[in-house]
Amino acid sequence: MLEYLTFGLVLQLLVNGILFGTMYGIAAIGLSLIYGTMRIIFLAHGAIIVFFAYICYWLFTLLHIDPYLSLILVIPASLLLGSGFYAGLFKEAAALEDKNISLLIAVGLMYLVEQLMLVVWKANPRSISTIYTAIVFRPLGINIPFTRLIALVMAVLSAFGVLFFLKKTLIGTAVRAASEDMESATLMGINPHWVNVVAFAIGIGLGGIAGVGLATVYSFDPGYGFIFAIKALIALAFGGMGNVFGALLGGILLGLLESLSSFFIGAGWADAITYGVFLLVLTFRPQGLFGGST
Amino acid sequence: MENHLLEMKGADVFYGDAQAVWDVSLYVDEGTIVALLGANGAGKTTLLKTISGIIHPKKGEILFSKRSLAHLRPQEVVDIGISHVPEGRRLFSQLTVLDNLRLGAYPPRARSRFAQSLERAYSLFPVLEARTGQKAGSLSGGEQQMLAIARALMAHPDLLMLDEPSLGLSPIFVRTIFELIKTLNNQKVTILLVEQNIHQALKIAHQAYVLKTGKITMNGSGDELLANQEIQKAYIGERWRNT
Amino acid sequence: MKDKSSIILAVLVLMAFVAIPFLIDVDTSYIGFFLFLSFCYIIISQGWNLVAGYTGQISLCQNAFFGLGAYTTALIWLHDITKTGYYFDPVVMAISGLVPVILAILIGLPLLSRLRGDYFALGTLGVQFIIQVVFLKGGDFTRGADGLHLPSTVFTSMKPYYWAGLFLALFATAVIYFITRSRIGLALRAIMEDEISAAAHGIHVLKYKIFAFAVGAFLAGISGSLFAYYLFHINPDSVLNLNWLFYPILICVLGGNGTIVGPIIGSFFITALFSLGIVYMAQTHPIVSGVLIILVMKFMPTGLIGLKDKILSRG
Numbered sequence: 001m002l003e004y005l006t007f008g009l010v011l012q013l014l015v016n017g018i019l020f021g022t023m024y025g026i027a028a029i030g031l032s033l034i035y036g037t038m039r040i041i042f043l044a045h046g047a048i049i050v051f052f053a054y055i056c057y058w059l060f061t062l063l064h065i066d067p068y069l070s071l072i073l074v075i076p077a078s079l080l081l082g083s084g085f086y087a088g089l090f091k092e093a094a095a096l097e098d099k100n101i102s103l104l105i106a107v108g109l110m111y112l113v114e115q116l117m118l119v120v121w122k123a124n125p126r127s128i129s130t131i132y133t134a135i136v137f138r139p140l141g142i143n144i145p146f147t148r149l150i151a152l153v154m155a156v157l158s159a160f161g162v163l164f165f166l167k168k169t170l171i172g173t174a175v176r177a178a179s180e181d182m183e184s185a186t187l188m189g190i191n192p193h194w195v196n197v198v199a200f201a202i203g204i205g206l207g208g209i210a211g212v213g214l215a216t217v218y219s220f221d222p223g224y225g226f227i228f229a230i231k232a233l234i235a236l237a238f239g240g241m242g243n244v245f246g247a248l249l250g251g252i253l254l255g256l257l258e259s260l261s262s263f264f265i266g267a268g269w270a271d272a273i274t275y276g277v278f279l280l281v282l283t284f285r286p287q288g289l290f291g292g293s294t
Numbered sequence: 295m296e297n298h299l300l301e302m303k304g305a306d307v308f309y310g311d312a313q314a315v316w317d318v319s320l321y322v323d324e325g326t327i328v329a330l331l332g333a334n335g336a337g338k339t340t341l342l343k344t345i346s347g348i349i350h351p352k353k354g355e356i357l358f359s360k361r362s363l364a365h366l367r368p369q370e371v372v373d374i375g376i377s378h379v380p381e382g383r384r385l386f387s388q389l390t391v392l393d394n395l396r397l398g399a400y401p402p403r404a405r406s407r408f409a410q411s412l413e414r415a416y417s418l419f420p421v422l423e424a425r426t427g428q429k430a431g432s433l434s435g436g437e438q439q440m441l442a443i444a445r446a447l448m449a450h451p452d453l454l455m456l457d458e459p460s461l462g463l464s465p466i467f468v469r470t471i472f473e474l475i476k477t478l479n480n481q482k483v484t485i486l487l488v489e490q491n492i493h494q495a496l497k498i499a500h501q502a503y504v505l506k507t508g509k510i511t512m513n514g515s516g517d518e519l520l521a522n523q524e525i526q527k528a529y530i531g532e533r534w535r536n537t
Numbered sequence: 538m539k540d541k542s543s544i545i546l547a548v549l550v551l552m553a554f555v556a557i558p559f560l561i562d563v564d565t566s567y568i569g570f571f572l573f574l575s576f577c578y579i580i581i582s583q584g585w586n587l588v589a590g591y592t593g594q595i596s597l598c599q600n601a602f603f604g605l606g607a608y609t610t611a612l613i614w615l616h617d618i619t620k621t622g623y624y625f626d627p628v629v630m631a632i633s634g635l636v637p638v639i640l641a642i643l644i645g646l647p648l649l650s651r652l653r654g655d656y657f658a659l660g661t662l663g664v665q666f667i668i669q670v671v672f673l674k675g676g677d678f679t680r681g682a683d684g685l686h687l688p689s690t691v692f693t694s695m696k697p698y699y700w701a702g703l704f705l706a707l708f709a710t711a712v713i714y715f716i717t718r719s720r721i722g723l724a725l726r727a728i729m730e731d732e733i734s735a736a737a738h739g740i741h742v743l744k745y746k747i748f749a750f751a752v753g754a755f756l757a758g759i760s761g762s763l764f765a766y767y768l769f770h771i772n773p774d775s776v777l778n779l780n781w782l783f784y785p786i787l788i789c790v791l792g793g794n795g796t797i798v799g800p801i802i803g804s805f806f807i808t809a810l811f812s813l814g815i816v817y818m819a820q821t822h823p824i825v826s827g828v829l830i831i832l833v834m835k836f837m838p839t840g841l842i843g844l845k846d847k848i849l850s851r852g
Contacts, residue, residue: 041655089831096838099655100595100790105834107783112827173393174400177386184384187346189372189401189449226779230666233659242388272670275663282660283647 012142013259019148021255022155023213025248027232028239029162030206032247035236036179037192037199038094040102044110045207046229051113052078052211053220057126060215067128067216068150071209078208082201085109094196110226117222127219151213158209159248162202166244175199179242234278240288249290298357299324299484300345300376300453305354307337307344314340315508318354322453322501327475327485329495329516332505338488339381341505342455345486346378347371358453373401375452379459381488383442387431391422391441394430398448407450415444418474436467443474447483454478455486460494472498496520551707558699567812569695573767575808576702577760582785582792582800583709584756589786590795591717592749593729595654598661600781601668602637602754606761607768607776608672609633611685624691625701625766633762634755640668641754645747653732665782672773684772687765698767705763706801709756714797716752725749791833 027049034042052074059065059073086094089109093102135146166172171194178185178195186192214220214228231254239250257277261270281289298321307315315337322328330338343349345356347368356363363371372378386394395415399408416423419440425433430441439459446454456475460468472494479485479498489495496502499516504525512519519525554572561568581603588596610633614623623629648660672679679685716722724745727735736742761781765771784807785800792803811826 035655039655041658089835093834093838098790098794098838100589100786100794101834101838103595103658104783104787104790105831108827108830108834110827111830115827170396170400173389173397176389177393177397180386180388181384183348183368184380184386185397186348186368187372187378187380187384188397188445189369189404190397191367191369230662233662237659268670268674272667272674275666275670279648279660279663279667282656282663283651286652286656 008141011140013263014256015142015144017256017259018252019144019152019255020217020259021235021252022152022248023210023217023251024228024231024235024254025239025251026155026158026206026210026213027228028235028247028251029159029244030203030210031229031232031236032239032241032244033162033175033199033206034203036242037175037182037196038090038102039099040090040094040106041233042203043103043106043226043229044113045203045232046227047110047113047117047222047225048081048204048207049211049214049228050220050222050225051117052208053215054117054121054126054211056212056215057121057128060128060130066130067212071212074208074212075205078211079201079205082204082207083197085204086197086200090200091193091196095192110229114222114225117225121222123221123223125219125221128215130216133216145217147216151217154209154213155248155251158206159244162206163244165202171195171198176242231274234274237278237281237286238289240290243288243290246288246290250288253289298322299359300486301355301357302341302345303355303357305341305344305351305356307340307349307351309340309349313508315344315351318505318508318510320503320510320513322484322486324452324484325479325482326500327479327487327498327516329499329502330486330488330505331490331492331495331502334490335507336505337508338505339457340508342378342380342457342486342488345371345455346376369401372449372451373403375403375450376455377446377449377451377453378455379442379446379457381457381461383438385430385438385442385445387429389430390427391430391433392426394441394445395422395448398445401449404449408448411448411450415447418447418477419444436463436470439463439467439471440474443471447478451483453484453486455488457488458490459487460489460491468494492525493520496525554703558696564695569699571808571812573695573698573702574812575804576699576706577764578784578788578804578808579706579801580709580760580763581757581781582788582804583713584753584760585785586789586795586800587713587716587725587756588749588753590789590799591713591722591729592725592746594649594746594750595658596661596750596753597658597782598665598668599753599757599785600777600779601665602641602757603761603764603781604668604672604773604777605637605640606633606758607765607771608679608685608761609636609758610762610765611687611771612678614687615685625697630759630762633765634758637754637758637761638751640664641751642747645750646743649746649750650743665777669773669777672777680772682772682774684770684775687769687771689769692769698763701763701766705759709759710797710801712752712756717797721745721748787830787833791837 027045031042031045034040055074056067056070059070060067089105090102093105132146137144137146137149166176174185174190175195175198177188178190178192182192185195235251235254236247237250238253239246239248254274257274258270261273265273300322302321303319305315305318306313318341330341332338340349344351345363347363347366347370350364358374358376361374386397395412399405399411404411421437422441422444425437430438433441443456443459459471463471468491475485475487476498487495487499496516496519502513502516502519503510504512512522557572581599585596585599588594610629613619613629613632619628644664648657652660673681675681724735724740727738727740728742728745732742761776765776768775788803788807789800791806792799792801810829
């Protein structure tokens, strides 16, 4: 097999990894916001992302709304959904000592959403084809599908957006403060519920964007949600909690890892390597590969 | 009927099932410095947390300008004019000095005055202006304490509560902090000061309370307590230890 | 804490359970399977209870230990390793419990010494996935997604399952009971309250954490072995199922975290709930599970035991 190994091939693998990795990245940023303020491992995130992929699919097949245009609908809807999740599900649980409860609520939500999708859309994988989904750029002989490139652009723009929000706005600064020390933040007059709602809403909002990205790039089915959530967690571990660009880079690193090990070792063992690296990073560098020390 | 700025009457405070404070009554008059003294674990921090709303008393009353604090959340307590500088400062170390100050002015009562408050903070603490873009965690201990106090002042409080501001600081900084407290008080800031540094605290306090295992054992003016035999024994011991 | 009336109650309940196979035909009645499944859940949940409820470490890999136990049983049987008979063989079951212990110690050492709280949970989640891959890719040894098939012709009656289940559930509860009442239990609780303080008092924190983790793994493995005897067809889908990961957590939280009786009540309750779901609402049952979990966590976070306390304190 190694006879076929060319520079171009390796480059292609790298590019594939980067392109897909940015989607893990957006999901990871969302998880980071939610975990930062509420210390909840939001395992349902992947299912929510797939849910939005299905919404995007419906908007396209039933109403003929272009996926990228659908963002105009999806983003506000996801922000609202995120606020709703917090208010309805996690508000009381976030204050409790026992983090199992929030974890279980997230799991319950995951089961719920997954099964809902199964009932409504059935188990067969869906995908979207538009005029442009088939377009592939070929610079230097490397295949770069148009939709993947756009997904990358969306991811990077979202990351910048979130970073701007966190650093330059007062509420964003409050979110960062609350992530570091919630009790101290309340002594500043910051209402923890507000901060949590904002973090949750933006987290799910990023999920909506990731969902649209997923819909345009890949075929998806209801069961994909859990795995996606886990991959997002791994990306987050690579990047370090509380580090927006770190999360994005973590996603890219994960994408690269998957792409390369899939090719050289095969899909099944590639997973083992991914989880193995995940464990190593958690154990020996829990603050992430790109962050400073906590 | 006396008009105290802050009044606590018969407060019982619990952590879960464990009682930490028994039947504590104290008051703080406007424009004064009141010191709350006692050994580690006596309950001083608990009292401050109860006033600022982090904990709620099981029994008893807490009135601020005649308004009950008993059921308010911490963020609401800040908004009615009480700022609490917690033990160990609890700065947002990953945020810049400026961000910390900005958050200090978060409550609505303070937001419109942010620019002036910032000016005032910088004039009181020039070193903060010099370090305004630096991460709070990179400041020295003394600078961090100054930032913590400046941050609390950004909320334009009527009552400023300081929990062990001199803890862990070099003797020079300790003196600076106490001078600062006096200066603030001269500028009409009412201060409730929790301290283990008995001597310095009593020198500047108008009123003082001594807390021992959750109960008030002594109270009087700063001078009265300074002259008190028991207190003298305690801080002479302290001075011996510090020489 | 176990005063006289509690002991009498426990004995009565036990006698009731012993009497059941004589009163109901466990072979034909659904109750037989229901109780057996509940016993399996009791065993694995008591294990998780020790790790999370008494030592404060949230572990997310009990399904991996469960699956390991199941596969070990299957492999020993199929490859005729111990030459001891196999069907409900205590030796095989004991070994099936010990194999996960080895894994627990291997991963416990690095993870427990360096990771706290959520990070530890994430680490165990990662481990669980690695185990899945190992089973899927185990080639001829584990037969991938299809898995291993045990000779189902040996199945004659539910009765041995009932007795074995009852015995092991009792065993698991007894193990947890005695550990938590011993000095080890005291140490575990100290660790849960305040690790640093516990260490300052001379408690070897890592040793006790690994101990709890290993016991939890042992019980999960035994439960897996027991279940394997029922299933006969062991594959990742059935024994590494997320249900074996999340239901024990739900059971313990619902029944009352950090209690002995909690996992027992929780197991019966949850198994009943979800059995009813499968029987009466097959299509929508998983949606109901999700909703149920959310509702319970929102309104009864202290669990059924907490609820009982609340009701009693009003009266």
